[in-house]
Amino acid sequence: MNKELVLVTISGPDHPGITAALMNCICKSKARIEDMGQSITHGLLSLSILLNMTKAEGEQDNSPLIKDLLFTAKKMGVELDFEIIEDKEMIKAPGDKYILSCVSLGGITSDFIYDISKTLADNNINIQRIENVTENEFKSLEIGTRAESQDVQWEQVKEQLINLSNKHETDLALLKDDVWRRNKRLIVFDMDSTLIQSEVIVEMAKAHGVGDKVHEITERAMEGHLNFDESLVERVRLLKGLREDLLQEIVEEIKLTEGVEDFVKTVKALGYKVAIISGGFTYFANYFKERLGIDYAFANDLHIENGVLTGDIKGSIVNAEKKAMLVDLLAQQEGIRLEQVVAIGDGANDLHMLAKAGLGIAFHAKEIVKQSAKQHMSHGPMTSILYFLGIPGAQD
Structure with missing residues (x-):
């Protein structure tokens, strides 16, 4: 049986209670959460929820859930959209996951982000998330990446990153995204x-x-x-x-x-x-x-x-x-x-x-x-x- 997957995206002004209200709707249904991501940029919420709405034999239809989510989003003052996702589209890329940590005392620039994103793309490395980790400033980013193949030439990537670090006077670290990254002692x-x-x-x-x-x-x-x-x-x-x-x-x-x-x-x-x-x-x-x-x-x-x-x-x-x-x-x-x-x-x-x-x-x-x-x-x-x-x- 193919999964019936629905990707729900929510955006709008952030305030407490939005996620809780949406989760309350989902809890009342038989849908299961397969994936989820949330971020705040300058007070604006971006929330994505991947729902598995596959109905087992004898179970009630989950279609009212989307209507409930739309109504709740309207009530909370945010926009909600959804799309059907084919199960075959959910095959994950096989490559390694790394965090690119970027620190610049003078501030992160758009030129730097362009050079970094192009370098990653040229090496078949996909950006999965970008997070500003300095509150009220734009001096440090964490860029979550995944290699789209097993053939990435990491030594070549490292050399290119050193050149970008020197060019933009920005310190970079390409860190394996594993359990040990935040567990140094x-x-x-x-x-x-x-x-x-x-x-x-x-x-x-x-x-x-x-x-x-x-x-x-x-x-x-x-x-x-x-x-x-x-x-x-x-x-x-x-x-x-x-x-x-x-x-x-x-x-x-x-x-x-x-x-x-x-x-x-x-x-x-x-x-x-x-x-x-x-x-x-x-x-x-x-x-x-x-x-x-x-x-x-x-x-x-x-x-x-x-x-x-x-x-x-x-x-x-x-x-x-x-x-x-x-x-x-x-x-x-x-x-x-x-x-x-x-x-x-x-x-x-x-x-x-x-x-x-x-x-x-x-x-x-x-x-x-x-x-x-x-x-x-x-x-x-x-x-x-x-x-x-x-x-x-x-x-x-």
Whole structure:
């Protein structure tokens, strides 16, 4: 038996009681709701209800329901229309569902929406819903999408979205629309140039008069002549003799990244655990752990004797592989899945960690890091990431 499906659409000025009145009509009939969607745009209601009005043998005809719905809609001051839907039209598209989260401090523009919608269409991705998630402003959208086939080239889509993000100065995240999207429980920060605005070892080198030498080693590492471990050992060796008491002066001059304090305060209030996993040093990581009320901090431990640095590192180096391993261990410690972890970093040393987490975000990172990471945030403050977590209005 084919289903007798009727799509009812309601529009008009929104006010309390409309949905309840319509549901009361449906409850009195034998019709079943197959699907439903409702949204409000600037005080105007848009409500769609897909009704299965198939009559079983011996059941009363459902046709009076449409008349009742029309009468009720008139009484509530809204417009109601309906159409018969063929059962075969209800076959759902086979592709993946994603949420495209868009955040722009300057406001979402029509040019941006045109470019996004055309890019999605060109890649055979259908827009299913668009929702403004900033109250009284137009700065953040959630765009619900579904791929119309299994052949979507997602890496190509990602590259195109990065280009649009740069063009419109709007941060974008393409998030799998699944149960884990709003069920994150652990936030992991890199420290240097992510949690804070500085590179700690650079500030230490300046204080010790070896800034140029440390910069030269850093450049050699970036050119691929040294790996992270080798470059760190060489740079720390140059810090031999730096007085321990100067570390306090250095750390007090370091500025937090814009939005970090509000971001941490918000996620902590919502029950998230927060960690620092840094290729920097424990003295600084522990300082910011205490200052911000962060739960965990991991970094390299400088060897200090008689109040001065010896130029050595105690224990194993926190490199890219160690960072990823610590993310694994923290997830186990908290009894959560990796899909519930958010990792935020800016450098190549963070890529393993970003890949390990369910949501890895390259924060104001170099282009090569943005291309490799799952998501990136390049324009807004740290609080903009709250929108990626499904926490709307948190910046207001």
